[in-house]
Amino acid sequence: MIDFAPSEAARAVEGVARKLAAEVLAPAAEALDRDGGFPRVSLEEIAKARLLAVNLPQELGGRAAGVVAYSLAITELARGCAATTVAVCVSNMVAEVVNHFGTPAQRQLHVPQLAAGRHVVGAFALSEAAAGSDAGAMRTRARKTDRGWVLDGGKLWITSGSDAGLFVVWARTEDTPGTRGISAFLVPGDVAGLGRGKPEHKLGLRGSTTVALDFAGVEVPDDALLGERGRGFPVAMMALDGGRIGIASQALGIAGGALDAATQWARDRFGADVPQHVQWALADSATELEAARLLTLRAAWLKETGRPFSQAASMAKLTASERGFAICDRLLALMGEAAQRRGHPVERAFRDIRVTMIYEGTSEVQRVVLSRDIMRRFADDGGRT
Amino acid sequence: MTAAIDAFEAPAELTPVRDAVAAFVRNHVASQARAWDEAEALAPDLGRRFADAGLSGIAVDEVQGGVGLSWLATAMAAGAVGEASGSAAVALALHECVLGCLADAGADASLGRALSDDQPWTWIDGTHDVQVIGRGPGGWRIRGRLALVPVGSAMVINVRDGAGVAAFAIDRGHPAVRIERRATCGLRALELSDVGIDGEVADALRIQGVDGDALATTRARLVALVAAAACGIGRGATLAAAAYAKTREQFGQPIAAFQAIAWKLADAATVLDAAWLSVLAAVRAIDAGRSAEIAAARAALASFGPAVRACSDALQIHGGYGYTTEFPIERMLRDARACELVGGGADVHKGAIARAIEARVG
Numbered sequence: 001m002i003d004f005a006p007s008e009a010a011r012a013v014e015g016v017a018r019k020l021a022a023e024v025l026a027p028a029a030e031a032l033d034r035d036g037g038f039p040r041v042s043l044e045e046i047a048k049a050r051l052l053a054v055n056l057p058q059e060l061g062g063r064a065a066g067v068v069a070y071s072l073a074i075t076e077l078a079r080g081c082a083a084t085t086v087a088v089c090v091s092n093m094v095a096e097v098v099n100h101f102g103t104p105a106q107r108q109l110h111v112p113q114l115a116a117g118r119h120v121v122g123a124f125a126l127s128e129a130a131a132g133s134d135a136g137a138m139r140t141r142a143r144k145t146d147r148g149w150v151l152d153g154g155k156l157w158i159t160s161g162s163d164a165g166l167f168v169v170w171a172r173t174e175d176t177p178g179t180r181g182i183s184a185f186l187v188p189g190d191v192a193g194l195g196r197g198k199p200e201h202k203l204g205l206r207g208s209t210t211v212a213l214d215f216a217g218v219e220v221p222d223d224a225l226l227g228e229r230g231r232g233f234p235v236a237m238m239a240l241d242g243g244r245i246g247i248a249s250q251a252l253g254i255a256g257g258a259l260d261a262a263t264q265w266a267r268d269r270f271g272a273d274v275p276q277h278v279q280w281a282l283a284d285s286a287t288e289l290e291a292a293r294l295l296t297l298r299a300a301w302l303k304e305t306g307r308p309f310s311q312a313a314s315m316a317k318l319t320a321s322e323r324g325f326a327i328c329d330r331l332l333a334l335m336g337e338a339a340q341r342r343g344h345p346v347e348r349a350f351r352d353i354r355v356t357m358i359y360e361g362t363s364e365v366q367r368v369v370l371s372r373d374i375m376r377r378f379a380d381d382g383g384r385t
Numbered sequence: 386m387t388a389a390i391d392a393f394e395a396p397a398e399l400t401p402v403r404d405a406v407a408a409f410v411r412n413h414v415a416s417q418a419r420a421w422d423e424a425e426a427l428a429p430d431l432g433r434r435f436a437d438a439g440l441s442g443i444a445v446d447e448v449q450g451g452v453g454l455s456w457l458a459t460a461m462a463a464g465a466v467g468e469a470s471g472s473a474a475v476a477l478a479l480h481e482c483v484l485g486c487l488a489d490a491g492a493d494a495s496l497g498r499a500l501s502d503d504q505p506w507t508w509i510d511g512t513h514d515v516q517v518i519g520r521g522p523g524g525w526r527i528r529g530r531l532a533l534v535p536v537g538s539a540m541v542i543n544v545r546d547g548a549g550v551a552a553f554a555i556d557r558g559h560p561a562v563r564i565e566r567r568a569t570c571g572l573r574a575l576e577l578s579d580v581g582i583d584g585e586v587a588d589a590l591r592i593q594g595v596d597g598d599a600l601a602t603t604r605a606r607l608v609a610l611v612a613a614a615a616c617g618i619g620r621g622a623t624l625a626a627a628a629y630a631k632t633r634e635q636f637g638q639p640i641a642a643f644q645a646i647a648w649k650l651a652d653a654a655t656v657l658d659a660a661w662l663s664v665l666a667a668v669r670a671i672d673a674g675r676s677a678e679i680a681a682a683r684a685a686l687a688s689f690g691p692a693v694r695a696c697s698d699a700l701q702i703h704g705g706y707g708y709t710t711e712f713p714i715e716r717m718l719r720d721a722r723a724c725e726l727v728g729g730g731a732d733v734h735k736g737a738i739a740r741a742i743e744a745r746v747g
Contacts, residue, residue, distance in 0.1 A: 132704050134635035157705045203700075203708050203715035210705075277732050329693060332570070332722060336730050337533035340723055342568035350570065350722070355708050357701060364645045364701075 006068050006297070013065045014072035016049050021080025029081035030343045032207030033352075036199065038163045039084040039207055040120065046084070047117025051077070052091045055304075056099055060107060061115030067242075067304040071249040071296055078253025079260070082352040083207030085253065086359075087121045087160045089246035094122030094168055097239040098186065101227040110166060110186060119165030119189070124243075125155040125213055126170050126236050132157075133365050135170070135236065136179035140215060142171035148221040149173075149185065151193075154214050157359070161211035162199055165189040168239075169215070170232050184232035185224045193218040204351030241310045242303060243360045244317035248296040251317075251356040252289065255324035258349035259285050262331040265338055281334045285327040292320040311373045318366040321356035328353050395461060402439070402458050406465040409438035418470035421574035422716050427476055432505040432538070435477060442500055443481060444672075445488040450500050456485075456606060456668040460613035464661070467617020468624070471720025472574035474617055475535070475727050478610035480505035483541045486552070486603045490594045495541075495554045504538035506554075510604055515582055516545040523585035527553070527561065531580040533726055536564055541592065542582070543600050552595035553586050560584055571716075571723030601678055602671075608681035609667035611728030612688035615721055616661045619688075619695035622717040623653040626699035629706075646702055653695035660688040679741045682734035689728065692721040 006014070024045045032039055046052060054070040056062025063069070070092065078085040095114040099107055114122050131137040140153025151171050158167075167187045174181030187194065197212035227235045259282070266278050299312035328350040332339050339346040357363050378385050395403040413434050421427050428434065435441045443459040445451020452458075459481050467474035480499075483506040487496040499506045515529025527544055539556045555562060561584025569577045627650050630641035640646045664687075667680035696718035700707035707714040725731070 127705070130634070132635060137635065201710040203710070203718070210709075275732070277735075325697070329697075329722070333689075333693075333725060333731065337726055340533065340570050340726055342570060347570045351719075354697070354700065354718075355705075358705055358708060362701070362704060364643075367645070 004294070004297075006072060009065060010069035010072055013051075013054065013063065013069040014076055017051060017073035017076035018079075020045060020049055020051070021076050021078075025077060025080030025084050029083070029207070029348070032081065032083060033204075033348050034206075034343060036206050038160070038209050039081070039087070040163065042081070042084045043087060043121060044117055046077070046088055047115070050115060051088060052117055052121065053095050053111065053115030054092060056095050056111055056115060060099065060111040062095070062111070067245060067300040068297060071245055071300040074246050074249035075253040075256065078250040079257040081207065082250060082254045082349070083205045085250050086205060086208045089243065089250060090124050090159050091119075091121035093239055093243045093246060094124060094166065096242055097168060097235060098226065100238070101184070101235050102186075103223070105223065106186065106226065114166065120163045121160045122166045122168070123158055123160045123164035124239070125158050125161070125167045125187075127157045128154060129156050133362055135233070136177075136182075138170060138172060138182065140169070140171040142173045142183060142185060144173070145219075148219060149224060151185065151187070151215040151218040151220065154212060156212050157200075158211050158213050159359070160209060161196055161213055162209035167213070168226060169213075170236055171215075173232075174230050176230075179233040181230050182232040182236075183229050184226040184235045185220055186226050187218065187220055187224065191218055191220065203354060204348065205355055240360055241313050244313040244366075245296065245299050245303065245309075247356050247360045248292070248299070248313070248316040248320035251320040251324035251353055252293055252296060254349045254353040254356070255285070255289055255292075255320075255327040258328045258331050258346045259289060261339075261345040261349075262335060265335055269338075278334060281330055285330060288323040288327060292316070292323050295319050311370060314361070314366040314369050314373075317356075317360065318363055318370070321353070322363055324353050325350075325357060396457075399454070399458050399461060402443070402452075402454060403461060403465070405439050406462045409434070409440060410465055410469050413438070414466055414473050415469040418473065419710070419713065419716065421470060421472060423710075425568070425573045426576070427472060427505075427574045430503045431473065431476060432480065433503045435480065435505065436500065440477065441480070442484045442488070445484050445496075449488050449493070449496060451484065451488065456609070456671040457665065460610055460664055460668045463610045463613040464617035464620070464664075467614040468621030470574070471614060471618045471717065471724070472572050474614035475572055475575055475611055475724065476505045476507075476537075478607060478614055479507040479535055479537065479727070481610065482508040482603050482607045483537075485606055486541055486595065486599065487554070487592065489599060489602070490552075490592050492554070492592045495592065499539070499554075502538050506539045506541065507535040507537035508603060508607060509534045509540050509542045509580075510600070510607075511542045511582075512545050512550055512600065515542065517547070517551055521585045524587040525551070525553070525591060526585050528583045529581075531582070533567060533569065533577050534580055535727060536566075536576040536578045536580065543595065543603075550595065550597055550600050552592040552600075553590045554592055555586060555590060559586070561586055569723060569726070571719030571721070572726065573719070575727075577726065601676075605667070605677040605681040606671055608685050608728050608734075609664055609671060609677065611724050612660070612667070612681070612684040613664045615688040615692035615724040615728070616657055616664060618717050618721045618724070619653065619657045619660075619692035622696040622699035622714055622721075623650060623657065625712070625714060626650065626653075626702040630702050640702070649698040649702060653691075653698055656691040657695055660684070660691050663687040679738055682729075682737045685728050686731060686734045686738070689721070689724050689731070692724065693718065696721045
């Protein structure tokens with residue numbers, strides 16, 4: 001017997017997120033989308049509810065609620081405001097990566113601060129202008145000195161980069177090419193030499209800042225190194241595996257919110273006599289969403305129970321983002337002029353969800369990763385996939 | 386890439402107009418499309434610029450002040466302009482439909498005004514929402530509300546009149562018209578608005594001779610031209626993505642070397658070619674004076690979805706850059722999706738096509 005029901009505890013966290021989404025995020029979402037900016041007030045409320053550290057130990061300020069609870073919470077928050085939610089996803093990911101790879105001192109110093117929102121949020125600085133999907137092409141360097149490390153280079157597309165108080169920054173510490181010789185560093189937001197660019201103007205997620213970072217001789221102490229020297233790339237990959245559950249959950253929430261709005265529209269407009277093309281659109285959307293939801297929760301459950309979850313997370317992220325965009329596009333087309341007005345929940349969902357196919361590993365990267373896994377499993381498992 | 390989208394090649398007699406359109410797009414559209422989108426307004430003299438480039442009344446006889454070409458040439462122009470600006474392409478489509486409608490009706494005074502206006506006019510099918518409710522001392526009393534329709538310097542609005550239809554050429558400032566500008570997802574530079582009409586319109590503004598057949602003719606022209614614009618938007622995005630993929634390097638090679646990227650381009654080129662052929666079938670029927678409603682519906686159905694898909698794939702090829710307004714792709718995606726606002730939704734077109742098929746089998 002397979003039990004698909006999340007635990008009472010996970011449901012409780014979901015309920016907290018649902019309430020926050022309805023009372024805090026959703027009322028601010030339209031203005032945030034229209035005017036841009038950064039949702040500091042909403043994030044303070046989210047921190048108070050300890051949703052910046054859903055899957056982190058209680059002694060470090062977290063909720064210790066597990067990965068399923070995290071996924072459910074992110075989905076609910078994204079129904080309210082996708083832009084605010086991505087900052088929450090990344091901050092949780094940063095807290096988890098510090099908790100997983102950090103020294104006891106690093107954990108004690110940073111995780112409670114991230115959990116309490118004292119860093120506002122954490123940010124993840126991996127991508128560069130010439131290193132998107134190909135993270136191994138990064139050029140930012142960290143040079144060893146007597147006092148620690150000096151970072152020089154530039155990062156691009158850094159979510160929450162305008163306001164984050166703590167960055168995990170990847171930089172090349174050795175001369176070996178590609179993904180070897182990269183190390184991860186914990187860099188406070190107020191460090192000298194760190195320049196933050198202006199937020200990019202984007203199609204959607206306009207209440208999430210996406211900025212370039214400039215590192216001009218940024219000095220950090222020895223204990224800023226996160227994990228082993230030269231072993232930073234696996235840190236990033238592992239963080240992204242978990243991050244994909246967050247983005248899949250975010251896509252579920254965005255598409256779910258669009259489906260809610262479309263269903264309301266269908267009821268108001270057609271009453272009991274809903275035309276078949278509308279019925280079909282709702283049926284297909286709900287079915288695709290449910291398939292994506294099951295994949296996402298399965299990935300979360302695998303991670304929560306300590307099982308390998310990388311493949312499941314990629315499948316979940318690929319499905320939730322691509323089907324999610326297809327759902328939002330279908331519903332926007334279905335509703336026509338009713339939804340094409342800027343700020344309408346379906347219109348915003350269409351713009352917001354599109355980036356979930358790009359960040360935290362593009363759909364193409366997911367397919368590459370998945371195909372490698374499939375081939376490996378086939379070889380290991382006697383010709384079965 | 387041009388060779389890969391063969392259907393866009395012009396017949397020999399239209400080579401001059403193709404070159405004129407290309408120059409117009411280069412000089413007047415490409416560099417301003419982003420600014421128009423951000424300002425949510427087209428150039429205030431776009432109608433004049435169309436005219437100066439020989440793109441005003443393309444299918445209207447020269448004796449009536451037009452260019453004397455064809456709806457095929459008009460569709461080529463809408464497609465080429467769409468490569469750079471969806472809003473300008475749809476504005477051109479609407480303006481040409483106004484001119485065609487006025488020329489067919491022999492409404493020479495209105496036609497002269499539209500041809501010489503600095504700004505494009507728009508054509509609106511209001512037969513579901515607006516009707517003639519009687520006569521008053523000032524002329525015809527008409528009333529209704531239109532949701533998210535394109536507003537021009539003046540509008541030719543088709544309305545219901547008893548069992549038939551009527552058409553009026555009404556300036557945007559007419560006292561019977563109340564315009565509420567709306568922000569939209571796409572086609573932002575087109576002035577999409579909610580329009581309330583309530584008042585008397587002088588006899589002189591009624592376009593005589595517009596009946597149900599004339600309405601169907603103009604409707605088919607508009608649907609086919611917006612489909613042409615959508616093909617253009619998709620093609621512009623695909624060409625931009627191809628150029629980007631040749632120069633953007635990841636994993637030590639241009640990303641165009643990856644099948645995941647190259648095949649997106651192949652798919653887009655193929656479906657956009659097929660869509661363009663359906664546009665050509667529609668405009669050829671229009672030029673031949675045949676009923677084109679179903680051909681235009683097919684063109685719309687074949688174009689709108691694939692244009693969105695091509696833009697979405699082009700955005701994916703651009704990665705994070707494509708999601709920013711620094712690149713034109715996000716605008717093209719929004720514009721492609723909004724084409725249905727003017728060209729009609731899939732439900733409408735599928736219904737029409739299905740009824741036609743059923744009629745054929747008795």
